[in-house]
Structures are given as structure tokens and as C-alpha cells.
Amino acid sequence: MHQSLQDERKLLKLKAEALRLKILSNQMRRQQSQSGSEMLGLLSQLPKAGLVWRLANLPRKTRNKALLGAGLLALLYLRL
Numbered sequence: 001m002h003q004s005l006q007d008e009r010k011l012l013k014l015k016a017e018a019l020r021l022k023i024l025s026n027q028m029r030r031q032q033s034q035s036g037s038e039m040l041g042l043l044s045q046l047p048k049a050g051l052v053w054r055l056a057n058l059p060r061k062t063r064n065k066a067l068l069g070a071g072l073l074a075l076l077y078l079r080l
Contacts, residue, residue, distance in 0.1 A: 055066060 055063060058066065
């Protein structure tokens with residue numbers, strides 16, 4: 001009987017350690033996801049960040065046309 005109590009105690013210790021590690025891993029995952037969302041939050045607070053991001057993701061041909069158009073509009077605006 002004494003041996004079974006020791007075995008049960010070891011088993012409970014192992015279960016407690018497993019639970020502690022599981023909680024720790026969940027906390028670390030949560031911190032990583034929050035830090036990632038903080039970075040996205042900062043980027044979304046930048047003015048016109050969404051427009052710049054969309055422009056960067058356009059195909060090269062379309063992006064060049066958009067940049068050329070923006071440059072021409074800037075020249076027209078500066079001349080007036």
C-alpha cells in the first residue's frame with residue numbers, strides 16, 4: 001500500500017507539472033499573438049498605411065501606372 005501511495009504521488013506531481021507547462025505555453029502564445037496584433041495596430045494607425053500597403057501588393061505593371069498617375073497629379077498640383 002505504501003508503494004502505491006508513492007506511485008500515486010509521483011503521478012500527481014507529473015500531472016501538475018504537465019498542467020503547469022500547458023498553462024505556460026498558452027501564456028506565451030497569447031503574449032506572442034498580442035505583440036503581433038500590437039504591431040498591426042501601430043501600422044494601421046499610420047496615415048494612409050492601408051493605401052500604401054495595397055499599392056505595394058499590386059502587380060508591378062499596375063503599381064507603376066498608379067505611381068506615374070500620382071506623380072503627374074503632384075506636378076499638376078504644384079504648377080497651379
